[in-house]
Amino acid sequence: MDIYYLIYGLGLYLVLGAIALRIPNLKWRAVALAILNVVGIRIAFRVKAIVLAVYIAMLVAHYGLMITYVAFGAWFPIVCIALLRYLPASVIHLDIPGPLAQVMIGYSYVAFRQIWVTMEFRNGQVKKPSLAEYFAYCLFMPAIPVGPITRYHEFNDSLQKPSPSQLTTGFFRVTLGFIKVYFLGTILSRLSYKGLFGSLGTHGWIDFAASAVFFYLYLYCNFSGFCDIVLGISQVLGLKSAENFDHPFRARNLADFWNRWHISLSVFMRDLVFSPVSRFLIHKLGMRFKDLSIVFSMMLIFLLIGIWHGGTWGYLIFGLMHGAGVAANYGYTLWLRKKLSPPQFKSYQANHAIRVASIALTFSFVTLSLFFFANSDAEISRILHSLFGA
Amino acid sequence: MVSEIHTPDANPDFKVWRMSSLVAILLALPLIMDITHLTDRRAGFMSVFRKEPSYPFLYQEIYEKTSDLDAVFMGSSLLLVGLDTSYLRARFSSKLGRPAEVITLGYSYSGLDFSALLLKELAQRRKVKTVFLLLPQDNGVDQEGPHQNASYYLQYRDLAFLSEGLTWADRLRYFTIAVVSAPRQLWWHWHHGDAVHGTKIEEHFGNVPEKLGIDLLPDSFEVFEPEPPHLSAEELIYSKASPSRFHFETRKLASFDEVMVQKFFKVAKDYGIKVAVVSVPTIIQVRQDFVYQRLYWPDFLAEPVPMIGVVPREIFKAWDQKSIEKFYYGDHLNQNGSRYFTRAIAPGFEKVFTDFLGRKTP
Numbered sequence: 001m002d003i004y005y006l007i008y009g010l011g012l013y014l015v016l017g018a019i020a021l022r023i024p025n026l027k028w029r030a031v032a033l034a035i036l037n038v039v040g041i042r043i044a045f046r047v048k049a050i051v052l053a054v055y056i057a058m059l060v061a062h063y064g065l066m067i068t069y070v071a072f073g074a075w076f077p078i079v080c081i082a083l084l085r086y087l088p089a090s091v092i093h094l095d096i097p098g099p100l101a102q103v104m105i106g107y108s109y110v111a112f113r114q115i116w117v118t119m120e121f122r123n124g125q126v127k128k129p130s131l132a133e134y135f136a137y138c139l140f141m142p143a144i145p146v147g148p149i150t151r152y153h154e155f156n157d158s159l160q161k162p163s164p165s166q167l168t169t170g171f172f173r174v175t176l177g178f179i180k181v182y183f184l185g186t187i188l189s190r191l192s193y194k195g196l197f198g199s200l201g202t203h204g205w206i207d208f209a210a211s212a213v214f215f216y217l218y219l220y221c222n223f224s225g226f227c228d229i230v231l232g233i234s235q236v237l238g239l240k241s242a243e244n245f246d247h248p249f250r251a252r253n254l255a256d257f258w259n260r261w262h263i264s265l266s267v268f269m270r271d272l273v274f275s276p277v278s279r280f281l282i283h284k285l286g287m288r289f290k291d292l293s294i295v296f297s298m299m300l301i302f303l304l305i306g307i308w309h310g311g312t313w314g315y316l317i318f319g320l321m322h323g324a325g326v327a328a329n330y331g332y333t334l335w336l337r338k339k340l341s342p343p344q345f346k347s348y349q350a351n352h353a354i355r356v357a358s359i360a361l362t363f364s365f366v367t368l369s370l371f372f373f374a375n376s377d378a379e380i381s382r383i384l385h386s387l388f389g390a
Numbered sequence: 391m392v393s394e395i396h397t398p399d400a401n402p403d404f405k406v407w408r409m410s411s412l413v414a415i416l417l418a419l420p421l422i423m424d425i426t427h428l429t430d431r432r433a434g435f436m437s438v439f440r441k442e443p444s445y446p447f448l449y450q451e452i453y454e455k456t457s458d459l460d461a462v463f464m465g466s467s468l469l470l471v472g473l474d475t476s477y478l479r480a481r482f483s484s485k486l487g488r489p490a491e492v493i494t495l496g497y498s499y500s501g502l503d504f505s506a507l508l509l510k511e512l513a514q515r516r517k518v519k520t521v522f523l524l525l526p527q528d529n530g531v532d533q534e535g536p537h538q539n540a541s542y543y544l545q546y547r548d549l550a551f552l553s554e555g556l557t558w559a560d561r562l563r564y565f566t567i568a569v570v571s572a573p574r575q576l577w578w579h580w581h582h583g584d585a586v587h588g589t590k591i592e593e594h595f596g597n598v599p600e601k602l603g604i605d606l607l608p609d610s611f612e613v614f615e616p617e618p619p620h621l622s623a624e625e626l627i628y629s630k631a632s633p634s635r636f637h638f639e640t641r642k643l644a645s646f647d648e649v650m651v652q653k654f655f656k657v658a659k660d661y662g663i664k665v666a667v668v669s670v671p672t673i674i675q676v677r678q679d680f681v682y683q684r685l686y687w688p689d690f691l692a693e694p695v696p697m698i699g700v701v702p703r704e705i706f707k708a709w710d711q712k713s714i715e716k717f718y719y720g721d722h723l724n725q726n727g728s729r730y731f732t733r734a735i736a737p738g739f740e741k742v743f744t745d746f747l748g749r750k751t752p
Binding site: 206 | 412413436437541542569570577
């Protein structure tokens, strides 16, 4: 992303968005925001017209499907993601090697929003959205690259009745986001895998440890920084966007980590995958297999998270590690609850030394798992080779 | 209040002063490192991306060796891989009647600012007699900003030299680079200060693929070593008597590039170094009837500057496209091409070299 276009696009979006959200009529307000989203994406992310046309066509097709055959509405975005991953960019006459997915900036996040709106409409939580409301939500421009994945009803409620603009707080948060992404993020990325292991000379375990920790910090600054920008803009406009981070470095186990890191994805996976799958399994297998059903559902959601990030062994291992970690934590908690009386368990939870050790262990586990997330399969092999020799 | 943002990640303990302090420290870090000598050139040059192995060689030549240099070839990768330095060294040695000290200081990406910095650093440490410089020569491709690898080698102490004459925006770019790269340089200074001593620098500066980086190794390489047609020095050096052999573009240089070219020549003047400009043909130029130069440099610099180049068609006309590809890796001359081109252009270099040293060509 070109920072100059991003700043220009977001600035324009803020000014015009503030005007659009003052339109008294909801219908026209949604239309204005929908148009602004499309124009903003074109400017801020320099998306080619043909790509934008594909985007719009996919959204219109999904909207049509959702309001006619709602049962299929949730599957359509998943099929689209799969197609985008495997169809070459040349199918829309783009002279770019690789799959279409790489030019469809943020489609995976748009797909999550498409699924949310479909499920909430199907469950009767919301009334049928108009096409403009649908576009205003699914294509909410600031959230295109990295989310957060706000629920439809939360966003739409704020569109219907925008909150008072929090100008100072919002601008401060946008500034904070830019500092995190473009200042701290840049510094930290130069100290992570590519910056250290990518350079000349020999590299050992100290470089590995530093790269791993700095990559974790870099990812946090980059990801949470972008979310700060989105949330700041939302605050200025008076729209609702979901919080995505809550001091993840303080997590004392992996389940806690996923309640603090990419929260909107965790909520999405919990509500739309984990709960229905585990309920279904328990219903089919009986309460005797409750824990097994829960563990299976946990593994499934983290496998999906791994695959969603990309089709490499690294992402798969990352997902499996987290699935196994969350499942192990679940088992350990069950075991502790059996072993300890409720007061003992409470005292265990409150113990400062255990808390510090848990946080350190969780931090180390996440840091290590991100090794598989940060590097391509070839880089993983190269780094392991340099650490362990031939 | 701004310091009391109600968000899970920013409240309750997020404090504006914490972030402000962190940013302030990071902004001041290059200066702090400079004052406390917490960084060094070795760390900067040795920490460059592993696919650019010419940097240790640059470091060794500039900061470790001390002998006088008879001729230095400087420029981007077109020159780095396009010249057979050992052949030129042998020719210059025979002219001098003693072993000539001839080296090529090349690097990836356009880098007029890097050339200027390298020359300054080199001239401060070694006596340099002549420099053959590759100036921007691709149509429409000007540099317009700091060298791509500036974040590796740039130090706070370089800012004054590099920023002089630039716009405030360009000065800010240099400062930003110094700031964002400082923590990494600090890490290298602490952690790799000794390790790089063991690097066998010259072993990593052999053939063309090594100079350019391992990923550019072709699937196969066929040795192809024909002799080029003989060209006289007069045919290789620009003169008003045969102006049609050279083509000069009239489009203005970007202001950044203007400053850097002038800076380079000022350093040369300050240290009494004679400079000639050289042109290296890319694969898209092989059918051209002229030597391409971005500007008529003597006018731009308001001083006489010898310009040396081969009219590409004159040396490549005997070859069909398939044979020509045996001289190139992509845009750049390969080992075959480097040998072929260097032998063709050598009389021009030799003449300018001897003229610079005040010796007559026999």
